[in-house]
Amino acid sequence: MKEPDFSDFxxxxxxxxxxxxxxxxxxGCGDETxxxxTRxxxxxxxxxxxxxxxTTPKPLKITLWGREYDAPLIIAPTALAAMVAFQGDSHLARAAEKHRLPFCVATQSLMSIEQIRRMAPAASLWFQLYVWKDIELSLDLLERVKRCDVDVLVVTVDTTIPPRRKYNERNGFGMPIRPSFRLAADLALHPHWLLKVLLPTILKTGMPSYVHYPSTMRTTVFRESPPAVSLRRTLSWxxxxxxxxxxVGAMIVKGITCAEDACSAKKMGADGIVVSSHGGRNFDAQATVIEILPSVIEAAGKDLIVMADGGVRSGLDVMRYLKIGAHLVLMGRSPLYATSAGSRYIDYLINDYISEMKNIIELGGL
Ligand SMILES: Cc1cc2nc3c(=O)[nH]c(=O)nc-3n(C[C@H](O)[C@H](O)[C@H](O)COP(=O)(O)O)c2cc1C
Structure with missing residues (x-):
């Protein structure tokens, strides 16, 4: 692949x-508008x-809660990275380590925070928490996370009700995944994936499973999750x-979409927020992040670090969010797609983003 970009990946x-x-x-979800x-x-x-x-443009480096990062970029939590490439989360973590960026490990990841830490010992790992119905179990999970030298906790608050994704239900890719003839045919048509991703995963660790669940409740992606670890619908401040x-470390609330909630996050003691519509995956009829960002930034004042995401496909898009006032920007699908091409392409993608960002800064864009 020569000088690929997001659409190639x-x-x-x-x-x-x-x-x-x-x-x-x-x-996305709903009518996918x-x-x-967002675009x-x-x-x-x-x-x-x-x-x-x-003049010399100001550098991209940013220091956050005592740690310096090479650019205001974060690899977002995306639960099924290990289904896109064999041990996909570790590729993302290693890329984050190399480029001195944070990688946020998801609660629903199929690789454990312990395993990822072992494979990227110097990476800045953040952990994304979905709060479970039994919140005591979530607090227990945090004890595991603390032992893995995790820098920042990111609590996602925009997924308390199941999103409407009809196509997933129709094609059998609900959670849990329902085995069917159609699914089997789909898998059979993708031998590269079967041989390079699913087979090595099964040989190494068995059927993909939710490894952050308590050991007595661990289920594969083909089984219903026990109710105690289902998402907490009554989640509150x-x-x-x-x-x-x-x-004790920094805590971020992810999925803030209005000024009032930014104020509540500040009052609760958050250090930062992610203004996010979950990549258009949860609720279709809401404003885009760019539209709500100015009012949220104003409400956040000086006390909160404001991050943003959604639709980022290039360094130019990152700069667009920074121009509106975000301090850092998360990339969701783009590194995930680069992972499917091979781990070196995540490096390529990040280098490409950073070089475009630098060019725009040189043009006086910020
Ligand atoms: C496949 C996939 C899985 C995701 N899983 C999670 C998750 O487990 N937790 C979470 O907070 N956000 C999750 N997200 C949302 C991302 O963290 C991020 O907010 C979003 O993807 C940003 O939009 P973008 O993909 O257009 O960059 C997921 C997104 C995708 C595409």
Whole structure:
């Protein structure tokens, strides 16, 4: 592949991954208008290049909670990375280690935080927490996480009700995944994936399973999760306060979409928020992140670090979020698709983003 970009990686992932998996990653929810609107609104964020500045552009490095990062970029939590490439989470973690960026491990990841830490010993690992119905079990999980030298806790709050993803239900890729003739045919049509991803996974660790569940409740992706580890529908600010009390490091609330919730996060003691519509995957009829970002930033004031995500396909898109005022930007699908091409392409992607960001800064774009 010569100088590929997001659309090349996406096309490759479309070819290589079983259709059900590709659609699970790529598509949105409901009528899937949010992803399109996100792109349209992002494209309207324009720059006014300056001529003859004659100055050295300010560096991209950022220091956050005592750790320096090479750029204000974060590899977002994406649960099924280990189904996109064999041990996909470890590729993402190693890329984060190499480029001195954070990688946020998901609660629903199929590789454990312990395993990822072993494979990327110097990486800045963040951990994304979905709070379970039995919140005591979530607090127990945090004890595991603390032992893995995790820098930051990211609590996702926008997934308390199951998203409407009809195509997943139709093609059998609900959670749990339902075995069917159609699914078997889809897998059979993707021998590269079967041989390079599923087979080595099964040989190494058995059927993919949710390894952050308590050991007595661990289920494969083909079994219903026990109710105690289903997502907590009644999640409240009181629950977040309990988590805050048991986590000494920095804590971020992910999935904030209005100024009022940014104020509540601040009051609760959060150090940062992620303004996110979950990549258009959870609720279609909401404003895009770019549209709500200014009011959320104003409400956050100086006390909260504000991060943003959604639709990022290039360094230019990252700069668009920074221009509107985000301090850092998360990349979800793009590194995931690069992973399907091979681990060196994650490096390539990050280098490409950073070099484009530097060029835009040189144009006086920030
Ligand atoms: C396949 C997939 C799985 C995801 N899993 C999680 C998750 O487990 N927890 C979470 O907080 N966000 C999850 N997200 C959302 C991302 O963290 C991020 O908010 C979103 O993907 C950003 O949009 P983008 O993909 O357009 O960059 C997931 C996204 C995708 C595409």
């Amino acid at each position: 996406r096309s490759l992932a479309r070819r290589r991954l079983p259709k059900v998996l590709f659609e699970y990653i790529d598509r 949010l992803a399109k609107r 349209d609104v992002l494209d309207q964020v324009l720059f006014q290049p300056r001529a003859l500045l004659g 009181n629950d977040l306060s309990r988590i805050r009390d048991s986590w």
